[in-house]
Amino acid sequence: MMLSNFTTSPVLTPAVQVAIVDALVEQGWYVGRAAINLDLCHALHRELSHMAEHDALEEAGIGRGQQHHLRKDIRGDAIHWLDRQSEAQRHYLDAMGELQQSLNQALFLGLFEYEAHFAHYPAGAFYQRHLDSFRGRANRVISTVGYLNPQWPSDGGGEMVIYHPDDASKEVARVVPEAGTFACFLSETVPHEVLPTHQPRASIAGWFRRNASLGGVLDPAR
Numbered sequence: 001m002m003l004s005n006f007t008t009s010p011v012l013t014p015a016v017q018v019a020i021v022d023a024l025v026e027q028g029w030y031v032g033r034a035a036i037n038l039d040l041c042h043a044l045h046r047e048l049s050h051m052a053e054h055d056a057l058e059e060a061g062i063g064r065g066q067q068h069h070l071r072k073d074i075r076g077d078a079i080h081w082l083d084r085q086s087e088a089q090r091h092y093l094d095a096m097g098e099l100q101q102s103l104n105q106a107l108f109l110g111l112f113e114y115e116a117h118f119a120h121y122p123a124g125a126f127y128q129r130h131l132d133s134f135r136g137r138a139n140r141v142i143s144t145v146g147y148l149n150p151q152w153p154s155d156g157g158g159e160m161v162i163y164h165p166d167d168a169s170k171e172v173a174r175v176v177p178e179a180g181t182f183a184c185f186l187s188e189t190v191p192h193e194v195l196p197t198h199q200p201r202a203s204i205a206g207w208f209r210r211n212a213s214l215g216g217v218l219d220p221a222r
């Protein structure tokens, strides 16, 4: 049994939370290495690997509610929504709850909930350039990605590319998906993609949401 101390140190330090808020205000996106507690990343990685090995993941699709369908030509990951079933998941979700409070206090965003899924990209999988939310639908406000891979070779592929909010042809960051790295960006304005990965790739993608129920029509969470 490996001893892990993710329960005793913060998932995201207060300094990292401040850096996230500042970067979102200044440029609309944040990327930090060694931002999330590594023991927690390892515990979450074990959990996701176990699910992948036991066929416990579902193929990811695009669109929500009735519009949900599979498009392997657009995204090739398999997912499992976090459900607080393990201590590691509860820690991650509690940390995102704290971040939600920091974001609301500093930016008055009125974020009211957070949803997140594990994502497993098998070798060869990618996710084409996209926005996580569409203006007007105003449901997903801030996107987060936590990376779980214990190590990542320089030729491993699978980087997340972030593009400039005002110029989608301009690459502003290339994020190596290694454990401890955390990315965060405005869901409606920051285009991003996952380049084809050359080896299995593990992450947690999540979104802070605002209630977007309109005209009595319930906005489906997923």
Ligand SMILES: O=C(O)CCC(=O)C(=O)O
Binding pocket: 119, 127, 132, 145, 159, 160, 192, 193, 194, 203, 205
């Ligand atoms: O895993 C990543 O790096 C990003 C995934 C993503 O863009 C998404 O799930 O919407």
Ligand SMILES: [Fe+2]
Binding pocket: 130, 131, 132, 143, 192
């Ligand atoms: Fe995305």
